[in-house]
Amino acid sequence: MSGRVGVMGGTFDPIHHGHLVAASEVAYSFNLDRVIFVPTGQPWQKDQTIVSCAEDRYAMTVLATEFDARFEVSRVDIEREGPTYAVDTLTDLTNQLSAEFNGAPELYFITGADALAQILTWRDHERVVELANLVGVTRPGHLLDNPGLADGALTLLEIPAMAISSSDIRHRVRTGHPIAYLVPQAVADYIDERGLYQVEDATE
Numbered sequence: 421m422s423g424r425v426g427v428m429g430g431t432f433d434p435i436h437h438g439h440l441v442a443a444s445e446v447a448y449s450f451n452l453d454r455v456i457f458v459p460t461g462q463p464w465q466k467d468q469t470i471v472s473c474a475e476d477r478y479a480m481t482v483l484a485t486e487f488d489a490r491f492e493v494s495r496v497d498i499e500r501e502g503p504t505y506a507v508d509t510l511t512d513l514t515n516q517l518s519a520e521f522n523g524a525p526e527l528y529f530i531t532g533a534d535a536l537a538q539i540l541t542w543r544d545h546e547r548v549v550e551l552a553n554l555v556g557v558t559r560p561g562h563l564l565d566n567p568g569l570a571d572g573a574l575t576l577l578e579i580p581a582m583a584i585s586s587s588d589i590r591h592r593v594r595t596g597h598p599i600a601y602l603v604p605q606a607v608a609d610y611i612d613e614r615g616l617y618q619v620e621d622a623t624e
C-alpha cells in the first residue's frame with residue numbers, strides 16, 4: 421500500500437449511491453488504495469434538523485461499503501466529543517495512518533460541490549488544506565468552482581451525475597415513495613427494520 425487514502429466525510433443520514441459513486445470515481449482518478457468513510461458526530465451545520473443517531477448512520481455506512489475492498493468506515497468523528505470539524509477528522513486520521521504506514525499518509529478529502537462552496541466557513545480551513553489534497557466533485561444542482569483556495573490545494577473532478585440526496589431519501593421514506601436503487605438494498609432494509617425517517621425534518 422502506498423498510503424494514498426481518500427476521506428469521505430458526511431452525515432450519511434442515510435448513505436446513498438451519490439456518495440458511493442463519488443468515492444469510487446475519486447479512488448480511480450487519483451489511484452487511491454482505499455477510501456475511508458467518516459460519519460459525523462453531532463453535525464454542527466445541521467442543528468436545525470433532527471439527525472438520526474450516530475450508531476444508525478454508522479451501521480448504514482458499514483452495510484453500504486462492506487462488499488467493496490477499497491472502502492472502510494472510521495468511527496473517529498463519532499467517538500470525538502462535540503461537533504465534527506474536518507480539521508479534527510484529518511488530524512486524527514493522519515495520526516492513525518502514520519502509525520500504520522510508518523510515515524505520513526497522503527490524504528484526499530472528497531467534497532461535493534455544495535460542501536466545497538462552504539469551505540471558507542470551516543474551522544481552520546488553512547490547516548485542512550495542509551493536511552489533505554482537496555477534491556471537489558460535481559453534484560447536480562450545484563456549481564463546482566474553486567471557492568477561493570490557493571491554486572494547487574484543490575482539484576475539481578467531474579463525476580457521473582447522481583441526483584440523489586439524503587434529504588430527498590428521508591422525504592421519500594416518510595411519504596411512502598420508493599428508495600430502491602437510490603441506496604444499497606441493505607440500507608433500504610435497515611431503514612425499514614429500524615423505522616427510520618417517519619418524522620418530518622426541516623430540510624426535506
Ligand code: ATP
Pocket residue numbers: 429430431432433437438439442530531532533534535536557558559560582583584585586587588
Ligand atoms: P443531506 O441532504 O442530508 O444534506 P447529502 O445527500 O447532502 O445529505 P451529506 O452526508 O450531507 O449527504 O454529504 C456528504 C458529502 O457527500 C458532501 O461532500 C456532499 O457534497 C457529497 N455528496 C452527497 N451527495 C452527492 C451526490 N449525489 N453527488 C456528489 N456528491 C455528493
Ligand code: MG
Pocket residue numbers: none
Ligand atoms: Mg448535504
